Amino acid sequence: MRPDRLTSQRQRLRRQADAFEFNALIQGVSTLEESEETAAAEEAPAIENFPPAAVVLPETAAPAEQQIHAKQEIPAEPESSAAADLISEVPTITSPVHRETREERLHTALEALGIRLLQEVGRMRAALRAYDAQEAGFYLAHVNQLLELLHSVDPDGDVARHYQTTACPPEGRTWFPTAWSLAELAESPFSALLPPDADDEFAREMIYAAWGVEFSHNGT
């Protein structure tokens, strides 16, 4: 490779890396309370110079030594208001059905995911109609997660089409792409669900909410 091209590529890489944020990864994060952290540190087994359990440790150990984190408080789902009336429009999931064959299992999974996708899109649409970007973002995250799964287990949508599962993509198409950024949302069919007078700030707030980040209206 020519040195000037390599230099150019390196500069481009650096520009890209400069635009990104890695602090949470590099520094680590903790949302545990200080007192709980202290207690956990006291209970946790020492990492330093620990021996292989299979060689030295007994088969079982005191439960206190084996605890990871204490059972956690459960974060509340946003209280949906406008979504409620649309939820009844889509079918509900029944309890898990354990079928015999691999094909049937895939069919079951795709059907469940398709139903859930419609439910979450319905909730997102209701929130958008109510002009609630926070709630719409919450459901957009669910929609994106479902689409990631669908892309993962049936990348081309062929199996879903074969079984004609709920919300399967039409012939020649695959699943909708995810929308984790403004650019992706703009290109996504979901952008058609945005309120007619929604501006960039509304869309940005929705995307931030999908990431679980609160958006400050005063810009601070």
Added chain:
Amino acid sequence: MKIVAVVNQKGGVAKTTTTANLGACLAARGYRTLLIDLDPQANLTLGLGIEWYALECSLNHVLLDPDEVPLKNILHQIADLPLYLAPGHLDLAHAEAMLMPRPDSAYRLRNSLEDLFKEETFDWVFIDCPPSLGTLTQNAIVASSHLLIPTEPKFYAFAGMDTLNKMIVGLTKGLRFRIELLGVLLTMYERGTRLHQTIAEEIRERFGDKVFQTVIYKNVRLSESEVEGMPIILFDRRATGAQNYEQLAEEILNRATG
């Protein structure tokens, strides 16, 4: 004990290969190691010689109904090593859809591990995450003490890690957990490729000593060992892939013991 989520939302970066082979290398050194296949594609399970579609119970049952199917009941020992696998299953995709509306959805794996650790001891737990940032990956992060991020030395590596960083920040808004980076692992590295070398240097510059010195070179024997359903160290100990993961295991143990 360390619980390590092997995570990168990009597919094909050797998450599964790293989970299987690093776990096997640690187990071969006598460390009791648990591997958790949280990917609905269940490739870790298949790669370790277990046909997930023939299993009566797997992780999806544990996540949906831990009282009926505790984690301990689904563990499989691998190759006479102190290496255990909690097998994945395609139904994990179904489980994820079922879990999503439940308020405790992100804590299901952590709670199951807590119950397991009351009866079983492990030195290392590795969780093979799906290539997405959904509920299953959230479960892995909330249950883990550390992250291991395999990444190809490609232009998009930074974007992927930025996305993961955003996800971690996002999770701090609603979930209670503590996690730190065990390391970034350069995988599928091609010898003599200047571009790979350049990108690797940039990643090291950004992440410093969080990037493992060991790199995993592209090696067809790794893929062959997966077809044979066994870790590379049992398939061909002299292969480059085996040597790479042996070296990685040593490096991780050195980090763990300070």
